[in-house]
Amino acid sequence: MSINKIPAVKLAKLKIKIYIAIFLFLFAFVIGIVLLFILVIASNESMESHLTQEEVQEEEQQPVSGAYVVSGIATEVTRYENHFRKYAEEYGIEEHTEVLMAMAMQESGGRYLDVMQSSESLGLPVNTLTDPEKSIEQGVKYFSQTLEQAGGDVELALQAYNMGSGFINYVDEHNNGEYSKDMAIEFSNMMASRMGWSRYGDVNYVDNVMRYLEQDDSVPVNKDGNSGWSLPLKEIRITSEFGMRTHPVTGEPETFHGGLDFACTPADDIMAVKDGEVVEAIHSNVGYGNYVTVQHSENEYSRYGHMTSLNVSVGDNVSQGDSVGKCGTTGSSTGNHLHLEHMTELGQAHPDKIDPRKTLGL
Ligand SMILES: [Zn+2]
Structure with a gap:
């Protein structure tokens, strides 16, 4: 049937209904846009306040005397920060807390319960520790021991954490106790052939951990002299x-x-x-x-x-x-x-x- 045949009253009612429908649709549309706008603003604000919190935390977490600050460490690892600080202090290596967190990043990315992959150093099968705090405590304890054996040399201690303390003895005998990547490769090859394995340890372990660390900018580095000496005080007179x-x-x-x-x-x-x-x-x-x-x-x-x-x-x-x-x-x-x-x-x-x-x- 064509519109012409509809009575005028009915036509008018139909028109009103259509207008109401259009109005309701537009109203809903506008409300939707307004809601979306509010949501975007709210999430921006919460991101800002989150950032501020992080910045505040960062200020508080400045290392006492370590030369490094963390860079690009995932929240999966930073959520355990209190454990890292607690045990680093307990084992006397609090200035290396940042290094420990970088190690956890390399070991597990914070995604496994055995955060520091410590079960092996306890003589247990891989990934069998199920308490993150226990894993961190054992990892910190083991690193404090290797660091002591390495005479405080962080790079040497890191490679020994990965390859065992035999690496420190090897470097003592072959390179005056000084870490180098060549030493890590030599030791890895020697151990692999001794054990009949295709590879032994991670020769890139030091680099892999160090990529999560940055030199602490608060250590003033002299850029003019060519001696490589940095300033002995933060502010000099x-x-x-x-x-x-x-x-x-x-x-x-x-x-x-x-x-x-x-x-x-x-x-x-x-x-x-x-x-x-x-x-x-x-x-x-x-x-x-x-x-x-x-x-x-x-x-x-x-x-x-x-x-x-x-x-x-x-x-x-x-x-x-x-x-x-x-x-x-x-x-x-x-x-x-x-x-x-x-x-x-x-x-x-x-x-x-x-x-x-x-x-x-x-
Ligand atoms: Zn003097």
Whole structure:
């Protein structure tokens, strides 16, 4: 039937119904758009507040003296952060909490209950630990032991965590105790053929863990000098130059000051200017007071004088930026300061030493 044949009243009612339907549809559409808009704004806001929380957490989690901060560690691992901190502290390696979390990232990505894949080190079959906290505790304990055996060398300890402590002995015998990837490959090949396996361990383990870590930007790295030395304090103010001067304590005129003095406060960490081995860690009431000397290469030494307390002992390997002690005024000193020296040999006469200002590019 055609519209023409519908009575006018019915037609009018039909039109009204159609208008109402169109109106309702448009109304629902507009309401839908408004709701969607509100939802988008709300989720943005919650993302922002989440970010802020993360930032706040990050501030609080700045490592005390470790040279690394974490980068790209999944929430599957960070949810266990309290466990990592607790056991790192318990086993005396709290400055390596970030390294431990990076290891967990490499071991399990936080997706298995045996977070640190520790069951093997307990003599159990792979992945049989079902308590994440137990796994973390065992992993931290085992890493603290390998780190001690490795003399504090994080890279060496990491590779030994993966390949067993035999790797440390092997490196001691074949490379003066120094980690290198070539050493890892050699050891892996040797062990594989000894065990009759196609491969032994992960020769890329150090790199694989390190990709989750970044150098801590709060360690000030000197970019101008070509010596590779970084600054020994977070903020520096030079208070006495290298060279001839009137001695501040004895008043003796024209004595040679064999180092560079920096102002500091007792809360300040004195940081190693470069990787090296501690060759002197002396407690004394005279001269340099409590001081540390680090050997960086055959003829390159840095010495840090007048500290309140020392954080290292002879034989320790330190990394650039590691704290060797706390700022102080022990020995022949009139106030809190760091006396930094650059020597080319131990027992060197003051005038033969190098001006640290030049080495640091200041
Ligand atoms: Zn001095």
